[in-house]
Amino acid sequence: MRLRLSLNQNHRETGFTLVELMIVLVIMGLMASIVVLSFPDGSNDLEQDAQKFAARTAALRDNAILQSRPMAVQVTPSGYSFLERRKGTWSVIEDKPFRSTDWSDGVTAAVGDTGPMLISFESTGLPSDRAEVQLSYKEFARNIVIAPMGDVQLAGSGETP
Template structure:
């Protein structure tokens, strides 16, 4: 009997010495996962920043359209190479809006902005050198069809504003 019990414990001791415990394997997997997540976070931007900027811009343009409907006053978005801002039409002309949701923003660095649209004339359609003003009336209708394209390196994102007030975002390559 002693022989069987000794050989059984010797075999178990040899198995422990030759292999890894479950805890050791789980710790090793955790360390590998941690290293992989650090590597992924350090990879260069793949256009996500540009897409997020376009989506944020589209959401704010939608808020400007809604502001025009709620206040029954024309509200505009002015788009330029450096960024965008909003204005509402008051007694003294175009003024900064009171709404916190209508804060302007800057485009990410090295972003090239192009905008296409018919324009509505020099006085209201253009808001300065190279800037484009799109006005939403009290019904939420836009003054023009517009297409604002943001591009950086090989990535592109486009915000399309239709005359009926619809706003769409498209992310390219």
């Protein structure tokens, strides 16, 4: 017995099925969202500046302990610099990684009306006071908190109210 398989030669498929169209639309939507999310909005610069500042401030605290010398970070709206206490006066440190640094374009620090903010660390690594530095870029803000025990932490990501 032979099994004969017959194919209808007259039947032709043209066009796309609804499922195929839906898959193409989903793929195009995902690609479009990736493109939109990859446009720089400045908040990435804000995040990088905040992380870099927090890491360098924590390194300064550790350096104050290692050298048994008071050290400080001075924050201005346009950037920050690191200081060390020598012979009764504050001197700017210009050695890596403690060189003076400007914030990225559009990023500013809120320092208040009193001028530059000075956050000092004793030779034990403890700060003189709890401090909080707020960086902002357009409607985005990021806070760096120096806790009473000397911990440097990032806080407050997202849009400002």
